Amino acid sequence: MTTRQRMGSTHIEAERPADRKSLGASLIGQLLEWFEWSSYAVFAPFIAAAFFDKSDPTSALLSTFGVFAVGFLVRPLGGIVFGRIADRIGRKNVLMTTIIIMALTAVLIGLMPTYEQIGIWASVILLVVRVLQGFAHGGESATANSYIPEIAPAARRGKWGSLVYMSIFGGSVIAYTLGGVISLALTDEQIAAWGWRIPFWLGAVAALIALYLRRHMKESDHFEELGDGGAPTYDNLSDTRSQTPQRPNWVNVLLVIGMVSGVTSAHYTWTSYISTYAISHEGMSTQGAYWVSVFAQTCGLIALPLWGALSDRIGRKPVMYTFAIAMALLQIPLMNFIDARPWTMLVAATLSVVVVAAGGALLAPIMAEVFPTSQRTSSIGFAYSLSVAVFGGTAPYIFQWFTSKDLTHISGIYVVVLCVLTLVSMRILPETKGIDLREV
Structure with missing residues (x-):
C-alpha cells in the first residue's frame, strides 16, 4: 500500500461526535442556501413582475442581467475570494460569514418594496441583493467542498463528501415542493401580491437556526495543523x-x-x-x-x-x-x-x-x-x-x-x-x- 493510501492517525481518522455535529451544522446551512437559491428560480415570474417593468428599458436590462448573469458570474468570484480567505483564517469562519450574508439577503428579498412602490430602485436593490447572494453562495460551495471531506474519516470520505451534493438536490426539492404547495393553497393574485415572499421569510428564520448550529462547529484539524506558518501564497498556483x-x-x-x-x-x-x-x-x-x-x-x-x-x-x-x-x-x-x-x-x-x-x-x-x-x-x-x-x-x-x-x-x-x-x-x-x- 502506498504512502498516499495509508489512513491517517487515530485522532484524525476516527469518527467523533464533534465531527458528526459539525457535519450536520454545515449541511443544514448548505441546504438552506440551496433552498433560497432555488426558491428564486421557482418564483422567478412573480419576482420579475414585482421588481421589474419591461416597458422601462433600464429595468428590463437589469432584469436580464440579474436573472441570467449574477448566478453564474458572481458565484465563481465568491468561490475564489472566500476560498483564499478560508485557506488563510479557517473554514469555519467563512461558513459562518456566508450563512450570515444569506440570512440578511433572504430578509431583504422578503421585505423589499416593489417596482410600483419605489420604481427603478426596486430593480437596483434586487440586483445588488442577488449579487451578494451569488457571492456568498460561491464561497459556501467552495468551503463546504473542502471542509466536509477534511472532517470526514478517510474510510467514509466518499459517503460524507456525497452529502455536499445532497444539499443541492435537497434544497431544490424543498423549494419546488413548497412552490407546489403555495400554488395549490393560494391564487395567482395572492402569490403575486405576497405569496412569493413566503420562502424567503421561512429561509430567514431557518438561517438563524443554522447560524446557531454553526457557532458550535469545530475547525478542520487539517487546517489547524498548518500552524501560523502554513498560510499559502498566491503569487503563482504552480509554485505549490x-x-x-x-x-x-x-x-x-x-x-x-x-x-x-x-x-x-x-x-x-x-x-x-x-x-x-x-x-x-x-x-x-x-x-x-x-x-x-x-x-x-x-x-x-x-x-x-x-x-x-x-x-x-x-x-x-x-x-x-x-x-x-x-x-x-x-x-x-x-x-x-x-x-x-x-x-x-x-x-x-x-x-x-x-x-x-x-x-x-x-x-x-x-x-x-x-x-x-x-x-x-x-x-x-x-x-x-x-x-x-x-x-x-x-x-x-x-x-x-x-x-x-x-x-x-x-x-x-x-x-x-x-x-x-x-x-x-x-x-x-x-x-x-x-x-x-x-x-x-
Missing part, C-alpha cells in the same frame, strides 16, 4: 506542487475543471432544463412536468450517499467512470424518449438524475483529495466555480438554441462531449480513495 503525483497544482486545477464539466452540464440539463423542454417543446402539462422533476430529484437525493459509500469500497475512479460512460450513452436516447406523456419524462429524468448522482457524489471527496490543504479551498473555489459557470450554466441555453433550430435530436452531443472530457480527466487523475489528506 501536489503529490498526486508530483505535478504542478495548476495542472490539477485544469483536470478538476474537466472532471466537473460533464457532471455539471448533465446536472443542469436534467434538473433545470428538462421540465422547460418537456412543457414548451413536447407539450407536457406544467403540473406533470413539475412533479416529475421533484420525484426524479428525490431519487437522486437517495442515490447520492449510496454512490459515495460505493466509492469508499471500490474506489473513486470506477464510480466516476460509471457516471461518464452511462451518461454519454444515455443522454441522447433518453432526451428523444420524452414526449407529452409525463411518464416518459419520469423514466428518462429519474434514470438520468440517478446517474448524475454518481458523478455529483464524488466531486467533493475527489477535489479535496487532489489539492493540498494550504490551497485546497482556493483551488476548489476556482476550478469548481469556473467549471459550473462555463459548462453548467450554459447547458440549458445551448439546448434551447438547438431546439429552436429544430436540432433537438443532436442537442445532447454537448453533454456527451463533456462526459468524455470527464472520463479523460479521471483517467489522468490518480485513485485517491483512503488517502491521508495531510500527505497531499
